Amino acid sequence: MNAFDTRLISREVVAEGTLAFHFKKPDGFSFKPGQAIDLVLRLPESEGEVARHAFSLVSAPHEDDLVVATRMRDSLYKKTLASLAQGDAVRIEGPFGSLLLHSDRARPAVFIAGGIGITPFMSMLRQAAFENQSRDLSLLYSNRRPEDAAFLDELQELATRNRGIKVIATMTDITRSKRRWDGPTGAINEGLVASVVTRDVNPVYYLVGPPGLVEALRDMLSRVGIGDDDIRSEEFYGY
Numbered sequence: 001m002n003a004f005d006t007r008l009i010s011r012e013v014v015a016e017g018t019l020a021f022h023f024k025k026p027d028g029f030s031f032k033p034g035q036a037i038d039l040v041l042r043l044p045e046s047e048g049e050v051a052r053h054a055f056s057l058v059s060a061p062h063e064d065d066l067v068v069a070t071r072m073r074d075s076l077y078k079k080t081l082a083s084l085a086q087g088d089a090v091r092i093e094g095p096f097g098s099l100l101l102h103s104d105r106a107r108p109a110v111f112i113a114g115g116i117g118i119t120p121f122m123s124m125l126r127q128a129a130f131e132n133q134s135r136d137l138s139l140l141y142s143n144r145r146p147e148d149a150a151f152l153d154e155l156q157e158l159a160t161r162n163r164g165i166k167v168i169a170t171m172t173d174i175t176r177s178k179r180r181w182d183g184p185t186g187a188i189n190e191g192l193v194a195s196v197v198t199r200d201v202n203p204v205y206y207l208v209g210p211p212g213l214v215e216a217l218r219d220m221l222s223r224v225g226i227g228d229d230d231i232r233s234e235e236f237y238g239y
């Protein structure tokens with residue numbers, strides 16, 4: 001895998017307990033929306049020991065920075081990530097991954113994201129909007145509360161500005177939210193899926209999130225007759 005040295009430019013809060021990290025895009029680095037990188041960090045108080053985690057790129061290829069987003073946790077890796085200062089050096093390896101948007105633009109895509117599983121879809125949706133692509137891209141996005149839903153405002157804006165992009169967010173634990181929410185609640189189910197599938201052409205389904213969620217979604221799609229050939233998925237371990 002290709003390795004590149006880069007630096008942290010900035011960070012921002014994109015949901016409660018969730019940060020996006022912007023890195024300088026190294027010369028010669030190119031990727032496709034949906035791909036991931038390994039972010040390799042030098043662990044503190046160790047003699048050169050490093051740790052790596054995979055992160056899907058949130059940024060689209062046309063953007064200047066490379067951006068990843070993650071739920072901050074108590075793991076040594078995440079603590080090291082949180083302690084990075086602006087300008088600190090890191091290594092990235094990649095890109096890798098085959099969760100790429102299918103090339104037949106006549107076939108709609110249905111993206112289903114659980115929580116931070118939104119990241120690869122951000123890159124795909126940003127790129128589609130940037131290129132003014134006329135293809136049907138629907139997103140079903142599940143979170144516990146609106147507070148937890150990274151990039152929700154941007155997604156709603158993308159849907160408003162682009163005819164082909166549909167976004168439906170649902171909250172599974174809305175009673176614990178302090179924010180007003182007028183949208184759907186409860187888990188992603190057959191009804192929500194049916195609400196975005198409007199044409200006769202079979203969509204390709206993309207599932208991303210923690211392994212348990214991806215498995216449950218795959219079972220749900222299989223119950224309504226969607227075969228494995230029409231499903232692509234990526235599991236984010238560690239949640």
Ligand SMILES: Cc1cc2nc3c(=O)[nH]c(=O)nc-3n(C[C@H](O)[C@H](O)[C@H](O)COP(=O)(O)OP(=O)(O)OC[C@H]3O[C@@H](n4cnc5c(N)ncnc54)[C@H](O)[C@@H]3O)c2cc1C
Pocket residue numbers: 036053054055056057068069070071073074075076077078097116119120234235236237238239
């Ligand atoms: C292709 C890909 C893209 C990803 N993109 C993102 C992203 O955009 N944002 C994001 O937040 N996370 C992403 N992840 C998950 C990410 O790499 C971390 O695993 C996650 O953030 C948890 O890290 P942690 O330090 O909080 O937990 P950790 O302490 O690393 O892990 C917690 C638990 O999960 C187990 N675990 C960790 N990794 C694996 C593994 N690969 N296989 C099996 N068990 C494992 C550990 O053994 C431990 O029990 C991605 C993973 C993959 C494979």
